[in-house]
Amino acid sequence: MAVPLLDLRPQYHALKNEILAEVAELCESQRFILGPKVEKLEEEISDYCQAAGACGVTSGSDALIIALMAEGIGRGDEVITTTFTFFATVGAISRVGATPVFADIDPKTFNIDPKSIEAKITPRTKAIIPVHLFGQAADMDPIMALAEKHNLIVIEDACQAIGAEYKGKRVGAIGDYGCFSFFPSKNLGCFGDGGIVTVKDAEKAKLLKIFRNHGQSETYIHRYIGGNFRLDALQAAILSIKLRHLDDWTKARQSNAAEYETLFAQAGLESVLTLPSKADYEVRHIYNQYSILVHDGKRDALKAHLAAKNIGCAIYYPLPLHLQECFQSLGGKPGDCPVAEKVANEILALPIYPEATAENRREVVAAIQEFFA
Numbered sequence: 001m002a003v004p005l006l007d008l009r010p011q012y013h014a015l016k017n018e019i020l021a022e023v024a025e026l027c028e029s030q031r032f033i034l035g036p037k038v039e040k041l042e043e044e045i046s047d048y049c050q051a052a053g054a055c056g057v058t059s060g061s062d063a064l065i066i067a068l069m070a071e072g073i074g075r076g077d078e079v080i081t082t083t084f085t086f087f088a089t090v091g092a093i094s095r096v097g098a099t100p101v102f103a104d105i106d107p108k109t110f111n112i113d114p115k116s117i118e119a120k121i122t123p124r125t126k127a128i129i130p131v132h133l134f135g136q137a138a139d140m141d142p143i144m145a146l147a148e149k150h151n152l153i154v155i156e157d158a159c160q161a162i163g164a165e166y167k168g169k170r171v172g173a174i175g176d177y178g179c180f181s182f183f184p185s186k187n188l189g190c191f192g193d194g195g196i197v198t199v200k201d202a203e204k205a206k207l208l209k210i211f212r213n214h215g216q217s218e219t220y221i222h223r224y225i226g227g228n229f230r231l232d233a234l235q236a237a238i239l240s241i242k243l244r245h246l247d248d249w250t251k252a253r254q255s256n257a258a259e260y261e262t263l264f265a266q267a268g269l270e271s272v273l274t275l276p277s278k279a280d281y282e283v284r285h286i287y288n289q290y291s292i293l294v295h296d297g298k299r300d301a302l303k304a305h306l307a308a309k310n311i312g313c314a315i316y317y318p319l320p321l322h323l324q325e326c327f328q329s330l331g332g333k334p335g336d337c338p339v340a341e342k343v344a345n346e347i348l349a350l351p352i353y354p355e356a357t358a359e360n361r362r363e364v365v366a367a368i369q370e371f372f373a
């Protein structure tokens with residue numbers, strides 16, 4: 001039986017009537033840009049993330065760009081981030097004209113290694129962007145301590161981590177900004193592109209709202225050169241409905257992960273692969289992805305074996321960003337970030353979405369066991 005990596009249809013079908021009623025209401029109102037639905041979502045997400053405010057935007061990528069813009073970060077500035085992330089984290093830094101500086105990762109959590117940050121701080125450094133990869137918080141205490149010591153802005157890339165916690169605190173308002181994506185495959189996804197920025201200081205949400213609307217402080221009066229980063233009312237309305245179910249979906253992801261742990265332990269595969277490990281600090285892991293490490297150069301062969309059996313799996317991410325062609329002018333070379341380079345060769349994500357069944361997980365583990373037999 002085929003096991004998809006992700007199937008979004010069960011979630012839609014469970015909420016279909018409610019969602020279509022909201023869509024119909026919005027179509028009748030013809031109020032598609034910003035407005036009360038977006039304001040309502042901003043309040044809900046701000047509360048959910050224990051933040052002081054939020055600004056709905058066009059995507060997670062734009063959330064990162066607008067946070068950098070609001071801080072006036074640009075040409076001549078350096079921003080330190082992880083080399084092991086989705087492209088958008090680093091693309092945002094380049095898009096505002098600043099220079100990305102790559103740090104290596106922790107081998108257990110795959111998140112930016114705080115120890116790798118300090119040596120990269122220069123007088124030009126303006127910000128740090130930690131990413132809460134796969135739904136597990138980066139080690140924020142040492143990052144915040146460095147930021148305080150060197151007077152740096154912290155922008156959390158929480159695009160994969162809505163509802164994740166670090167030592168009891170929700171991600172998104174531990175640093176100055178939290179950037180979230182509502183891309184359909186994220187834990188809280190909309191019906192297209194969307195995103196939001198959460199803030200620790202409510203004044204910054206006001207500033208972001210000016211930037212997202214072409215820098216207008218009042219209609220046709222432009223204080224800044226902003227852009228069109230406005231979240232659609234339709235997406236906001238759908239997200240408000242889905243948000244009410246997010247904690248149940250997170251619980252299902254967590255219990256799916258626990259079940260994998262039991263199944264893999266029974267299969268006795270410890271010597272050939274490593275399961276996702278919990279951080280040494282207290283976290284609420286929301287499992288946007290469940291990524292194992294496959295040792296001894298066998299990752300690609302295992303991936304092909306699973307694909308042949310119609311079992312969904314994917315590599316996030318095959319090439320660290322310091323080695324990407326588009327960033328070669330920054331001078332990155334193999335060996336610069338050895339942990340990330342090793343993880344990129346071994347990592348493989350397995351189906352973890354809330355509605356995947358116990359039967360699905362047994363099939364995934366049996367297929368992996370068969371490969372190593």
Ligand SMILES: *Cc1c(COP(=O)(O)O)cnc(C)c1O
Nearest residue numbers: 059060061086088159160181183
């Ligand atoms: C998805 C993602 C983004 C970008 O979000 P979009 O909504 O697709 O623009 C940025 N950073 C990380 C870590 C992501 O996973």
